[in-house]
Amino acid sequence: MARESNVQSGFTLWELLLVLFLMGVLLTTVTPHFGSAAQQVRVRVNLANMEKIEGAAQLYRIDVGVYPSSVLDLVHIPKGVSGWRGPYLIEVPINPFNSAQSYQIDTFGQVSYSGGR
Secondary structure (H helix, E strand, O other), X not given: OOOOOOOOOOOOHXXXXXXXXXXXXXXXXXXXXXXXXXXXXXXXXXXXXXHHHHHHHHHHHHHHOOOOOOHHHHOOOOOOOOOOOOOOOOOOOOOOOOOOOOEEEOOOOOEEEOOOO
């Protein structure tokens, strides 16, 4: 008759801790790359928004003769303006860095926001 051995299979606590440690090291090396990609997307969206507004401001100036005083003038007809053929924008673009900050147009048709250009 064969004797049964009392051997248990499984992982030791040290093996589990080693695997968790290695997973933590991998996550800390990979995570910063995802954060920088999101920042690059925000920068590109911001530049696209600014170019879109500047293009619409140019069209507004061609029709009206002066640059708009605000971005809202590109969406809704301002009072007392003749020659307006808009809307030049469907909606006012949202700032990807801070939705509370709005874009501004200066007297030369350049776009900026509170955080700079």
